[in-house]
Amino acid sequence: MILRPLHRALLPRSAGDGMCFMLIAAGVPLTYIFQVTVIMPELHNVGSFWYTIIWLAGIFLVFNITSNLLACMLVDTSIKMHILKPPLEPQLLSRWHMCDRCQALVPPRSWHCETCDVCVLKRNHHCRFTCCCIGHHNYRYFFYFLFYMGLGALYVTINASIYLWYLHADFYWRPYTLVTILVPAISLTVHASWENFYVVIYELNILAFLMSVLMLIYHRPILQRGTVVKDRLSNAYNLGLRGNMEMVLGKRMYWTWLSPFVRSELPHDGVNWLPLTKEE
Numbered sequence: 391m392i393l394r395p396l397h398r399a400l401l402p403r404s405a406g407d408g409m410c411f412m413l414i415a416a417g418v419p420l421t422y423i424f425q426v427t428v429i430m431p432e433l434h435n436v437g438s439f440w441y442t443i444i445w446l447a448g449i450f451l452v453f454n455i456t457s458n459l460l461a462c463m464l465v466d467t468s469i470k471m472h473i474l475k476p477p478l479e480p481q482l483l484s485r486w487h488m489c490d491r492c493q494a495l496v497p498p499r500s501w502h503c504e505t506c507d508v509c510v511l512k513r514n515h516h517c518r519f520t521c522c523c524i525g526h527h528n529y530r531y532f533f534y535f536l537f538y539m540g541l542g543a544l545y546v547t548i549n550a551s552i553y554l555w556y557l558h559a560d561f562y563w564r565p566y567t568l569v570t571i572l573v574p575a576i577s578l579t580v581h582a583s584w585e586n587f588y589v590v591i592y593e594l595n596i597l598a599f600l601m602s603v604l605m606l607i608y609h610r611p612i613l614q615r616g617t618v619v620k621d622r623l624s625n626a627y628n629l630g631l632r633g634n635m636e637m638v639l640g641k642r643m644y645w646t647w648l649s650p651f652v653r654s655e656l657p658h659d660g661v662n663w664l665p666l667t668k669e670e
């Protein structure tokens with residue numbers, strides 16, 4: 391695994407990337423503080439068994455969201471991660487192609503990203519929230535970032551729903567709450583209050599949950615068929631569900647859910663691909 395320099399990994403490549411990243415960088419800690427200081431003390435006795443368990447679960451979720459996000463950004467999955475030498479075997483070499491932008495012969499399944507301005511090994515897509523391309527070496531972290539983001543957002547949404555619509559229904563069941571949901575920026579400008587702020591965080595969590603679920607559904611063929619977004623219906627590299635999952639999560643895939651720090655070597659170098667079928 392090769393890491394990119396910190397200053398390059400954290401520097402957004404476009405305004406859109408920067409805004410999406412800031413949404414996560416601000417939204418995750420704010421949601422955690424909202425959950426721990428506002429919601430949890432009303433749902434459980436502070437210091438009780440369930441309070442401690444849920445508090446620990448919250449830390450586990452926040453740790454996995456942020457560390458997988460950072461791993462995604464830091465792990466270099468571009469063709470520049472090491473000096474790529476085209477293979478000597480004609481069968482493998484014939485599958486490489488010239489990238490005019492990189493001015494280099496690049497391996498099969500590598501595509502150029504206009505935003506990152508580099509070819510990416512087994513490129514999936516450019517992710518605005520992580521400000522980088524998702525490819526062969528960082529897909530694992532992207533997958534767990536999405537998974538834990540969806541899980542965390544669902545959990546907060548359920549708890550916040552109880553807080554807003556049941557415990558404080560007398561306050562929140564009013565037309566202005568709908569205004570805050572529809573136009574949060576205007577609502578907060580006109581009437582800045584903690585109550586309105588809670589509604590905005592609640593809304594952000596619903597959006598985070600829906601986006602994570604939609605992205606996971608959209609990416610399902612990648613695990614099911616061993617594809618990438620560009621040719622998501624191809625069966626050319628389909629190794630079966632277990633083989634495909636190992637290709638993105640690594641040889642110790644059953645432990646990778648614990649943390650991005652669990653080492654799990656990928657079974658392929660991401661360079662010399664040979665299709666299993668003629669279809670591609």
Ligand SMILES: [Zn+2]
Nearest residue numbers: 489492502509
């Ligand atoms: Zn290129």
Ligand SMILES: [Zn+2]
Nearest residue numbers: 503506516523
């Ligand atoms: Zn990119």
